[in-house]
Amino acid sequence: MTPENLIWIAILLPLVAIALVFLVGEKSPNIRESCTIGVAVTLFWVTTSLAGFVFSGERPSFKMGEILPGFEIAFTVEPLGMLFALVASGLWILTTVYAIGYMRSHHEKNQTRFYACFASAIFAALAAAFAANLFTLFVAYELMTISTYPLVTHHGDEKAKKGGRIYLGILLSTSVAFFMLAIAWTWTVAGTLDFTPGGILAQPNIDGKISDFQLSVLLGLFAFGIGKAAIMPFHRWLPAAMVAPTPVSALLHAVAVVKVGVFSILKVSVYIFGIDLISETRLSEGANPIMMSDWLCYLAGATILLASLVAMTKDNLKARLAYSTVSQLAYITLGAALATSDSVIGGGMHIAMHAVGKITLFFCAGAIYVGAHKTNISDMRGLGRAMPLTMGAFLLATLSIIGLPPGGGAWSKWFLALGTVQTGHFWLLAALMVSSLLNIAYLIPIPIRAFMTPVGETPMKFKEAPMMCVVPLCITAVGSVVLFFFGNEIYDVLLPIATSAR
Amino acid sequence: MIEQLPILVIVIPLMAAPLFVLIGNRKLVLLLTQLVCWTVFGVAVSLLSRMQYGPISYELGGWPSPYGIVYNVDYLSAFVMVFVSGLGAIVITYAPRSVDKEIHHSKHSLFYASYLLCMTGLLGMCITGDLFNVFVFLEISSLSSYALISLGKTRRAPLAALHYLIIGTVGATFFLIGIGLLYQMTGTLNMADIANRIQAVEGSRTMLVAFAFMTVGLFIKMAVFPLHTWLPNAYTYAPSVVTCFIAATATKVSVYAFIRLIYVIFTPQFAFEQLPLDQALMAFSLVGIFVASAAAIYQTNIKRLLAYSSVAQIGYMLLGISMSNVGGLTAGITHMFNHALIKGGLFMVVGCFALRIGSLKLEDLRGAGKTMPLTSFAWVVGGLGLIGVPMTAGFVSKWLLLTSALSLELWPVAVLMLLSSLLAVVYIWRVVEILYFSPASHLAQTAKEAPMAMLIPTYVVIGSTIVFGCWTVYSAGIAQAAAKSLLGISQMGGVQ
Numbered sequence: 001m002t003p004e005n006l007i008w009i010a011i012l013l014p015l016v017a018i019a020l021v022f023l024v025g026e027k028s029p030n031i032r033e034s035c036t037i038g039v040a041v042t043l044f045w046v047t048t049s050l051a052g053f054v055f056s057g058e059r060p061s062f063k064m065g066e067i068l069p070g071f072e073i074a075f076t077v078e079p080l081g082m083l084f085a086l087v088a089s090g091l092w093i094l095t096t097v098y099a100i101g102y103m104r105s106h107h108e109k110n111q112t113r114f115y116a117c118f119a120s121a122i123f124a125a126l127a128a129a130f131a132a133n134l135f136t137l138f139v140a141y142e143l144m145t146i147s148t149y150p151l152v153t154h155h156g157d158e159k160a161k162k163g164g165r166i167y168l169g170i171l172l173s174t175s176v177a178f179f180m181l182a183i184a185w186t187w188t189v190a191g192t193l194d195f196t197p198g199g200i201l202a203q204p205n206i207d208g209k210i211s212d213f214q215l216s217v218l219l220g221l222f223a224f225g226i227g228k229a230a231i232m233p234f235h236r237w238l239p240a241a242m243v244a245p246t247p248v249s250a251l252l253h254a255v256a257v258v259k260v261g262v263f264s265i266l267k268v269s270v271y272i273f274g275i276d277l278i279s280e281t282r283l284s285e286g287a288n289p290i291m292m293s294d295w296l297c298y299l300a301g302a303t304i305l306l307a308s309l310v311a312m313t314k315d316n317l318k319a320r321l322a323y324s325t326v327s328q329l330a331y332i333t334l335g336a337a338l339a340t341s342d343s344v345i346g347g348g349m350h351i352a353m354h355a356v357g358k359i360t361l362f363f364c365a366g367a368i369y370v371g372a373h374k375t376n377i378s379d380m381r382g383l384g385r386a387m388p389l390t391m392g393a394f395l396l397a398t399l400s401i402i403g404l405p406p407g408g409g410a411w412s413k414w415f416l417a418l419g420t421v422q423t424g425h426f427w428l429l430a431a432l433m434v435s436s437l438l439n440i441a442y443l444i445p446i447p448i449r450a451f452m453t454p455v456g457e458t459p460m461k462f463k464e465a466p467m468m469c470v471v472p473l474c475i476t477a478v479g480s481v482v483l484f485f486f487g488n489e490i491y492d493v494l495l496p497i498a499t500s501a502r
Numbered sequence: 503m504i505e506q507l508p509i510l511v512i513v514i515p516l517m518a519a520p521l522f523v524l525i526g527n528r529k530l531v532l533l534l535t536q537l538v539c540w541t542v543f544g545v546a547v548s549l550l551s552r553m554q555y556g557p558i559s560y561e562l563g564g565w566p567s568p569y570g571i572v573y574n575v576d577y578l579s580a581f582v583m584v585f586v587s588g589l590g591a592i593v594i595t596y597a598p599r600s601v602d603k604e605i606h607h608s609k610h611s612l613f614y615a616s617y618l619l620c621m622t623g624l625l626g627m628c629i630t631g632d633l634f635n636v637f638v639f640l641e642i643s644s645l646s647s648y649a650l651i652s653l654g655k656t657r658r659a660p661l662a663a664l665h666y667l668i669i670g671t672v673g674a675t676f677f678l679i680g681i682g683l684l685y686q687m688t689g690t691l692n693m694a695d696i697a698n699r700i701q702a703v704e705g706s707r708t709m710l711v712a713f714a715f716m717t718v719g720l721f722i723k724m725a726v727f728p729l730h731t732w733l734p735n736a737y738t739y740a741p742s743v744v745t746c747f748i749a750a751t752a753t754k755v756s757v758y759a760f761i762r763l764i765y766v767i768f769t770p771q772f773a774f775e776q777l778p779l780d781q782a783l784m785a786f787s788l789v790g791i792f793v794a795s796a797a798a799i800y801q802t803n804i805k806r807l808l809a810y811s812s813v814a815q816i817g818y819m820l821l822g823i824s825m826s827n828v829g830g831l832t833a834g835i836t837h838m839f840n841h842a843l844i845k846g847g848l849f850m851v852v853g854c855f856a857l858r859i860g861s862l863k864l865e866d867l868r869g870a871g872k873t874m875p876l877t878s879f880a881w882v883v884g885g886l887g888l889i890g891v892p893m894t895a896g897f898v899s900k901w902l903l904l905t906s907a908l909s910l911e912l913w914p915v916a917v918l919m920l921l922s923s924l925l926a927v928v929y930i931w932r933v934v935e936i937l938y939f940s941p942a943s944h945l946a947q948t949a950k951e952a953p954m955a956m957l958i959p960t961y962v963v964i965g966s967t968i969v970f971g972c973w974t975v976y977s978a979g980i981a982q983a984a985a986k987s988l989l990g991i992s993q994m995g996g997v998q
Contacts, residue, residue, distance in 0.1 A: 065973075068974055068978055184904045
């Protein structure tokens with residue numbers, strides 16, 4: 001199979017899943033879910049075979065067609081998108097298995113719609129991952145917003161309505177007011193929207209079509225317009241979206257939705273601006289020049305710290321994880337804004353590392369809810385005895401999120417820290433360090449207390465969540481550790497995105 | 503036969519209308535009306551398909567051009583005729599159940615006759631090359647739409663129709679005064695002839711007055727803010743089917759007449775360089791978009807909500823037209839088409855609600871998402887189009903407008919335009935939340951899903967908003983060809 005064909009097959013497969021899910025419907029849930037898993041496994045197989053081509057240096061592309069003259073839907077696969085697609089499609093399988101356990105133990109309604117929307121979110125994620133130009137990326141980005149709305153509001157009650165309103169309100173308005181404007185502006189000055197190694201804005205900058213200051217404004221439009229990256233002050237949608245069932249939070253708010261956001265920011269930084277342009281454009285001269293992206297670096301740094309601080313105050317486990325996600329996403333934005341080759345690679349790596357780590361934590365939160373009906377951290381003392389597997393997995397994933405070996409997150413944070421040193425942003429280095437400490441403070445106590453604290457009166461019996469829930473979370477927990485030993489391979493795979501610029 | 507196609511568009515429905523009044527049997531008339539509408543649509547499509555060989559000029563009664571009346575078919579008029587007749591046909595296919603419920607049986611054949619007359623008037627305004635003829639067709643369409651609106655079920659319908667009649671007649675009269683003045687200065691009523699002779703008298707005060715009268719007259723017909731006051735009541739109290747048809751087509755045809763007025767009779771130089779009409783249009787459009795969208799947010803009746811949204815959407819079309827370059831004009835014309843589909847589709851959804859729930863108050867629609875899932879989902883899809891989400895027709899026009907505003911460096915316009923489209927999110931999503939997240943009202947609880955006879959046409963229109971969001975060869979592509987020919991740029995020259 002040629003890699004060109006693999007692209008469209010990969011993108012179409014989730015649509016097949018949607019069709020199958022609707023076709024089977026509520027009549028036989030077992031067949032419906034087997035269809036989803038079957039398609040998910042096929043998709044993972046397709047993406048891995050595509051990865052073989054891409055990681056060995058090929059850049060297959062596939063053109064769907066023009067929507068308007070000059071604006072086409074086209075796909076080109078490069079390492080960053082490939083990595084994202086691998087993560088998304090791989091975790092789709094595990095999440096589906098998990099969702100079966102979770103949704104059935106909860107007797108959730110409208111499961112057909114649930115699995116269909118899930119698949120359409122994956123469709124949007126893959127389309128974004130493989131997008132060959134900003135236009136395609138934008139279309140996929142918006143599809144993602146729309147298709148996940150029914151998932152966020154799945155319960156259909158007043159709380160879901162409010163959460164959904166914030167979710168849709170922030171994501172749609174930032175994307176329309178800033179992202180769309182930024183894309184149209186880019187098109188007017190550059191005459192193209194293709195993701196090009198080395199960027200497309202350097203030449204217009206030399207030609208005087210866009211000044212250094214305007215470049216900085218444009219970067220701002222992108223950074224705020226891509227609301228899914230949850231840079232403060234446009235982060236409120238992420239905690240609001242936690243009204244969704246836990247499998248949704250797990251896949252969408254640790255992997256697909258939020259990662260589409262930071263992935264887009266990385267893409268814009270690397271392939272639209274070009275890291276050379278970002279790292280060499282100065283807004284002021286002198287001994288300590290102000291670089292065009294400095295403000296974004298510090299904003300990302302502030303988001304990292306503030307979100308961690310807010311996370312500490314949350315007693316609801318999912319809310320705490322949500323703010324932790326806001327903080328971790330800002331790491332990736334920071335990597336894009338620093339725009340050194342190490343920081344960009346670190347950012348790309350963190351997409352994978354954080355995805356696997358955070359999905360484990362969300363799986364655990366859901367498993368605890370299913371198994372012990374607890375949502376607040378203060379009630380989880382001694383829970384480790386009842387749910388040793390879940391809590392053990394939680395501990396492993398926590399290591400990765402904090403960035404301690406042997407968690408995979410250690411590598412990505414290391415490269416991001418290198419980036420801050422290379423650009424002389426020592427305050428940001430300090431922020432990263434403090435943030436890691438904060439991570440320890442708000443995550444580690446949860447499993448520690450669960451295992452260490454003696455239970456009050458009655459010792460809890462061993463009572464794990466259903467196997468369908470526990471097995472996936474154990475796999476992802478182990479995965480977050482395994483990734484640590486593949487840090488070098490991921491680095492090599494991502495190296496072309498940083499070097500092709502030169 | 504082929505060369506007679508232009509006249510058929512007018513003659514078929516015009517002759518059929520009085521005949522149907524005579525026939526009187528409502529079932530037969532309904533069938534024949536549908537047949538006529540689809541035939542006219544077929545003729546319009548075949549006219550459009552002939553456009554690649556150049557514009558067609560048809561002389562009525564064989565009288566040569568400046569003396570007799572001439573019908574002109576070019577990309578623009580053929581395109582507008584196709585979607586006017588197309589929506590007319592699909593709406594009449596959708597109509598029977600709704601008409602049965604909302605209009606007294608004794609008036610059915612009169613209703614269908616008026617419907618055909620209204621369509622004749624609209625198509626006539628598109629095709630004719632004679633200025634006085636435009637006025638005649640404008641009056642045909644207006645008078646028949648007053649009649650159609652007054653057929654509404656409540657007693658407020660005749661009042662709304664009267665309100666529209668008074669304001670509409672003022673508009674038509676203004677237009678006629680303008681025509682009179684033009685005739686006085688140029689001695690001809692043929693549009694192309696006027697355009698030729700206008701150079702000699704350009705800049706005279708009479709011309710300015712003529713232009714002003716005609717512009718204001720058309721603004722009233724287009725319902726440009728602040729001359730829109732007739733529209734919300736007329737749309738709200740008219741029978742559902744009438745609202746579908748008029749909302750989708752009538753204002754667009756007036757926009758079309760306005761484009762002709764500026765780009766063919768007068769010149770863009772006259773309108774936009776000698777007169778500051780472009781700034782005025784932009785200001786009116788943007789203020790109108792914001793005010794009308796904001797008004798839509800506070801409505802409690804779903805039809806009135808859409809009516810205010812229509813006032814706002816006219817603003818986007820005028821915004822494109824005021825840019826007077828290919829990009830802007832393309833955007834304006836494309837939006838005429840896209841909005842016709844979207845708003846027509848949404849009003850068809852509303853018609854389904856009207857049939858099954860019987861009330862169009864938002865509080866009575868609560869929870870209809872459960873009992874009428876297909877209808878409600880159609881609202882969501884159409885609403886996404888109105889908001890302008892990618893892969894819907896609304897996005898295409900918004901994107902075209904945005905890029906051409908930026909290429910002219912109209913930054914405030916671009917930013918305000920994008921911000922204003924966020925208001926659409928609010929009023930559309932307010933209804934979505936009511937449909938899906940509220941406890942059901944007693945009317946919605948017992949409602950059944952709309953009949954397939956109405957759902958299928960609705961989904962055809964709503965579905966086409968998705969199709970034309972992904973594939974724009976026959977929407978934006980034709981609009982661009984039309985814009986180029988209006989601006990005198992040859993089809994071959996690749997001027998962007």
